Amino acid sequence: MADLKVKFLGIEFANPTILASGIYPTTAGALLKAVENGAGGVTTKSIWLEAHKGHPAPTLLTTEHFTINAVGLSDEGVSKSGPEILAYKNKIAEKGHCAPVIASIVAGTKTDFGFLAEKITQFAPDIIEINISCPNVEEEFGKPFACDVKSAVEVTKIVNKFAANAVKSRTKLPVIVKLSPNVLDISEIAKAVADAGASGFCAVNTFGPGMVIDLEKRKPFLSNKVGGVSGPGIKPLAVRCVYDIYKATKLPIIGMGGITTGTDAIEFIMAGANLVGIGAGVYMRGPQAFKLVCNEMSEWMDSHGVKDLQELVGAAHK
Numbered sequence: 001m002a003d004l005k006v007k008f009l010g011i012e013f014a015n016p017t018i019l020a021s022g023i024y025p026t027t028a029g030a031l032l033k034a035v036e037n038g039a040g041g042v043t044t045k046s047i048w049l050e051a052h053k054g055h056p057a058p059t060l061l062t063t064e065h066f067t068i069n070a071v072g073l074s075d076e077g078v079s080k081s082g083p084e085i086l087a088y089k090n091k092i093a094e095k096g097h098c099a100p101v102i103a104s105i106v107a108g109t110k111t112d113f114g115f116l117a118e119k120i121t122q123f124a125p126d127i128i129e130i131n132i133s134c135p136n137v138e139e140e141f142g143k144p145f146a147c148d149v150k151s152a153v154e155v156t157k158i159v160n161k162f163a164a165n166a167v168k169s170r171t172k173l174p175v176i177v178k179l180s181p182n183v184l185d186i187s188e189i190a191k192a193v194a195d196a197g198a199s200g201f202c203a204v205n206t207f208g209p210g211m212v213i214d215l216e217k218r219k220p221f222l223s224n225k226v227g228g229v230s231g232p233g234i235k236p237l238a239v240r241c242v243y244d245i246y247k248a249t250k251l252p253i254i255g256m257g258g259i260t261t262g263t264d265a266i267e268f269i270m271a272g273a274n275l276v277g278i279g280a281g282v283y284m285r286g287p288q289a290f291k292l293v294c295n296e297m298s299e300w301m302d303s304h305g306v307k308d309l310q311e312l313v314g315a316a317h318k
């Protein structure tokens with residue numbers, strides 16, 4: 001079987017499949033469950049400085065072609081979610097797994113992003129992921145940080161600075177930025193954020209907002225009316241985003257958006273991803289999605305004489 005080990009930002013991952021942010025709750029047990037089902041790494045739900053209430057049910061609909069959600073980034077806040085990261089690290093060390101943890105952080109102001117970066121660092125995640133898809137409440141129209149070059153750059157700089165301050169005696173944690181696909185030119189944002197000091201990217205977050213109408217009730221299915229769209233239907237759009245980011249920056253990328261099979265994962269890798277996130281795929285194929293995707297990747301590599309996954313990264317650009 002082909003070897004699927006990956007080094008990403010100098011960190012070893014047993015395989016390239018990563019639990020995407022928001023799919024499992026931020027508890028050591030839930031994150032470990034993903035690893036025991038084959039994930040090479042895990043991402044926490046996006047963590048806020050203080051507890052954050054999400055939207056009321058119904059918040060999620062999964063169909064064969066897409067998933068729509070308006071969970072609303074619910075979280076217990078860094079003082080409760082942070083210690084789960086440490087507990088997770090202890091559990092995987094005990095069991096001898098090689099599955100780094102990525103702490104996703106989110107805030108409504110750049111100052112809060114800074115404080116949060118400092119606080120989260122104390123719980124020793126392997127990587128910090130900045131979720132910039134949230135509205136910037138300091139901005140007149142509350143435009144998401146991800147949709148404005150200046151805001152995206154400011155957040156990247158402040159998180160980098162605070163993450164570095166918090167670990168004076170250790171190596172600074174890598175900071176990756178999770179980009180929104182809901183922009184006209186994703187390479188413009190990627191380039192600016194790379195220049196501001198991002199170590200890499202996670203791409204992409206959900207598309208939208210979208211809406212599903214419940215025919216019987218004659219009203220939107222989600223209590224929030226609109227939600228973010230993910231799953232198989234967004235895959236070609238997400239692959240194009242990863243392709244554009246790789247072309248613009250050459251920085252490491254965790255690619256995601258509709259990955260449910262091994263060949264989906266290979267497509268993202270050929271577009272330029274080093275690791276691949278699975279979100280909606282967990283709803284579609286069950287918790288063992290990670291194992292299934294890895295087996296299918298290995299089978300494809302074996303049947304195509306590919307021994308090293310690295311050989312495929314960005315192959316579609318050559």
Ligand SMILES: Cc1cc2nc3c(=O)[nH]c(=O)nc-3n(C[C@H](O)[C@H](O)[C@H](O)COP(=O)(O)O)c2cc1C
Nearest residue numbers: 020021022046069131204205230231257258279280
């Ligand atoms: C129910 C649900 C909750 C999510 N919560 C978060 C979140 O807290 N933070 C985040 O950055 N992305 C969140 N996402 C987005 C996913 O991490 C991922 O970027 C997106 O769903 C595309 O991947 P997929 O098609 O494999 O699901 C969420 C997605 C879903 C379906």
